[in-house]
Amino acid sequence: MSTAFLLTALIICLTPGTGVVYTLSAALAHGPRAGVVAAAGCTLGIVPHVLATVTGAAALLHASPLAFRVLTYAGVAWLLVMAYSTLRDRDALVVPQADSPGGGAPARPSSRVVGSAVLLNLLNPKLTLFFFAFLPQFVHEGDPHPARRMLMLSGVFMLMTFAVFAAYGLLAASVRQQVVARPRVLTWARRVFAGSFVTLGARLVLAAR
Template sequence: MLDFQTIVMFVGASTLLALAPGPDILFVLTQSMTKGSRSGIVIALGLCSGLVFHTTAVALGVAVIFQTSILAFSILKFVGAAYLLYLALMAFKDASKSKLESDKSLLSLKALYKRGIFMNITNPKVSIFFLAFLPQFTNSEVGNVTGQIFMLGALFMLCSFVVFTLVSLLAGRVGNWFSKTKNGEKILNRIAGTVFAALAIKLALSSR
């Protein structure tokens, strides 16, 4: 079992990391602005659910594969980059639609949740980050290290979800106001498409 001081330190560090500009928080921000707060919160839930994959990978030692195998790392990152490019194309496509057409093409909450999960698990850098970050807060003298890894992963998911939810609520309000302006919705979709394309390029060019 982790001691109270370690938990406090870990929660503080996790919250700051969740607030740092990165693919996940930008994904939540853009989706909340274009699709609303509820959609952003569902995507945030999907992103945080995807962290189960990375936590398990660290706990079972699988994350080492992404750190040592260029092939495994490259395959996963290019799948993720391709998916981000797909989202960019969809956003630009939505920008060219009328408001009625856009309303008809809204994704279900289930689809948005799956989008968040897929977005998260196809970024191998998260596994490598967890591999370096989580073990720093474990202590073999106080209990099973694997159990501590899962507990830390759960705490990180909780911190991230709280941060992402607050971002979703704020971005959703901004997006709702902006979409009421002339061509506001089209501009938001173009911004989202540009962000997705930039994230795809960054992921494709990333190294371990």
């Protein structure tokens, strides 16, 4: 495996995007476990894009503007839902009471965290096109098993994605108490996350034009 692939993949994973924003939001709202679970969900959301790339469905998306736009607008709609949910969920970021059992806020079900994370990445057609353009560059010409090679590279990328996103989540959770203890900070945090989801949705729309 080339150093160029590892460095490029690391830079891509570190670049803030939809998954990072959601992981940070989950970690600040519900603690380190939710951050790690969100990271796992975002990583699982990559699987369909990898399969689409390997089986050739990415070529169809690339050749069909209609297919690309339909998937893009579905992704934008979900991002707007996430923005709205972030703004109205005023009970998510709360200060744990010292005498509460376990000393923590009620945890959001892991299935909901994972489900939202998977949908965020699943409904982002740029990921499919990214893998379609990115992975073949690291498959040697004449490779007898290009699909196997691409699956291996995808596996490494997914492991790297989980590690980076989980680190983001744990870092956010480590300052959670300092953040949630200040109501004004909480209000602005919700607005920033909601605005980030809207901005990412706008970028998807622009990319589809």
